[in-house]
Amino acid sequence: MAAPLGLVSQSCKLVSKVVRSACLHKVRNLSTKQLYVQSFGQPENVLQARDVELPSSLGPRQIIVKMLLAPINPSDVNMMEGTYFVQPPLPAIMGNEGVGEIVEVGAEVKGLNPGDWIIPADTAFGTWQTMKLIEDTEVIKLRNDIPALSAATISVNPCTAYRMLRDYAHLVPGDVIIQNGSNSGVGVSVIQLAREWGIKTVNIVRSRPDIDNLISYLKSLGADHVVTEEFCRKPEMRDLLKSLSKQPKLALNCVGGQSSSELLRHLGQGGIMVTYGGMSKKPIIAPTGALLFKEIKLFGYWNTNWNRLHQTDIARFEMLSDISNLIKLSKFVPPECELFSLSEYKKAVERATSGYKSCKVVFKMT
Numbered sequence: 102m103a104a105p106l107g108l109v110s111q112s113c114k115l116v117s118k119v120v121r122s123a124c125l126h127k128v129r130n131l132s133t134k135q136l137y138v139q140s141f142g143q144p145e146n147v148l149q150a151r152d153v154e155l156p157s158s159l160g161p162r163q164i165i166v167k168m169l170l171a172p173i174n175p176s177d178v179n180m181m182e183g184t185y186f187v188q189p190p191l192p193a194i195m196g197n198e199g200v201g202e203i204v205e206v207g208a209e210v211k212g213l214n215p216g217d218w219i220i221p222a223d224t225a226f227g228t229w230q231t232m233k234l235i236e237d238t239e240v241i242k243l244r245n246d247i248p249a250l251s252a253a254t255i256s257v258n259p260c261t262a263y264r265m266l267r268d269y270a271h272l273v274p275g276d277v278i279i280q281n282g283s284n285s286g287v288g289v290s291v292i293q294l295a296r297e298w299g300i301k302t303v304n305i306v307r308s309r310p311d312i313d314n315l316i317s318y319l320k321s322l323g324a325d326h327v328v329t330e331e332f333c334r335k336p337e338m339r340d341l342l343k344s345l346s347k348q349p350k351l352a353l354n355c356v357g358g359q360s361s362s363e364l365l366r367h368l369g370q371g372g373i374m375v376t377y378g379g380m381s382k383k384p385i386i387a388p389t390g391a392l393l394f395k396e397i398k399l400f401g402y403w404n405t406n407w408n409r410l411h412q413t414d415i416a417r418f419e420m421l422s423d424i425s426n427l428i429k430l431s432k433f434v435p436p437e438c439e440l441f442s443l444s445e446y447k448k449a450v451e452r453a454t455s456g457y458k459s460c461k462v463v464f465k466m467t
Contacts, residue, residue, distance in 0.1 A: 131155045133232035137194045141183025144450045161209035170253035171199030171228035173453040173462045189225040196228030200252040210237045218245040220256045224405045231466045247428045250435045258286030259424050261404045270351040270373050274299030280353035281305040281360045293433050296323030333363045358383030365391045377402045440465040
C-alpha cells in the first residue's frame with residue numbers, strides 16, 4: 102500500500118497563519134502544469150500540456166491545493182472525445198477524479214486547513230494539474246491516514262459500486278448478484294463491498310491470454326464465481342446458477358450489447374438490472390421473456406448526477422466514511438495502478454485507451 106504523499110512543509114503552515122488575518126492577500130508566486138484540451142477529439146490528438154501562473158491573490162473563501170494523484174477514467178476519455186454528457190467550456194483542464202493536499206486557505210475558510218486532503222465535490226474539476234486555486238465549496242475533505250492511491254480513486258468507482266448495491270434492490274446477506282466487466286474499477290469495488298456485506302457475486306469477464314491470473318486476482322478480492330462471456334452462453338452457466346442457494350437478485354451492467362442480454366437472462370424472478378456504462382457501444386436488447394414472465398426491471402445509474410443531487414447530504418459523507426474505514430482496515434484496496442508523470446501524458450493516454458489493460462492509469466504529480 103502506498104504511503105501518504107506530499108506532506109505540507111512547516112513554512113507553508115507558518116505562511117498560512119500569517120495570511121489568515123487578511124481578507125485578500127498576496128500568495129507566493131506559484132505556477133501549475135496542466136493537461137488540457139483546446140478542442141474535442143481523439144485523446145492522443147487533443148490533449149496538451151502547458152505551464153500557467155496561478156493568480157497572485159487568495160480570496161477569503163479560496164484555497165490552494167497541491168494535487169497528488171489523479172487517475173484516467175473512462176469518463177475522462179469520453180470527455181476529451183466530446184462524447185460525455187458533461188462537456189466543459191473550452192479550453193478545459195482535464196481530470197474528474199483525484200486527491201490533493203491543501204497548501205493555503207483564505208481568511209474565512211472554515212473546516213479546512215493546510216495539510217488536509219481533499220477530493221472534488223463535482224465532475225470536471227480539472228485534477229490533471231499540479232496546483233489549483235479554488236473556492237472551498239468545490240472540495241470535500243477526506244481523511245489523510247489512508248493510502249494516497251485509495252484516496253485518489255475513491256470518489257468514482259467505489260461510490261458507484263456502493264450506490265448500486267445500496268439503492269436498487271434490498272440485498273441481505275446470502276443474496277446473489279451478477280455483473281459483467283467485473284475486472285473494471287467498479288467491478289472490483291463491487292466484489293469487495295459485496296464480500297463485506299455477505300453478498301455472493303457471479304462475475305463475468307472477457308476471455309484473455311492471462312485469464313487464470315485474472316480469475317485468481319478477483320477471487321483474492323472476494324469474488325465467489327468468475328466466468329467468461331463465452332461460458333455465460335453455455336449450458337454450464339445454467340448449471341452454475343442452479344447450484345446457488347438463491348438466484349441473482351441484482352445485475353450490474355457496464356458493457357451493453359449481448360453481454361447485457363445474458364445478464365437479463367440469468368436474473369431471478371423480479372430481478373433488477375442497473376446499467377452504469379456501455380463499453381461495447383452497443384444497445385441493450387432485453388429478452389421479451391425476461392421482461393414479461395420474470396418481470397425484470399431496468400434502471401440506469403450516473404454517479405455525477407447522484408453526487409449533484411446529494412452534494413451536501415449526509416448520505417454522501419456517510420458513504421465516503423464507510424469506504425474510508427474499510428480502506429483503513431485493509432478490507433478495501435484500490436485497483437492495480439500504473440503511475441505516470443504529467444510529462445508522460447501521451448504514453449499514459451495510450452495505455453489508458455488500450456484494450457485488456459490490467460491496471461488503472463494514474464498521474465503522479467510529484
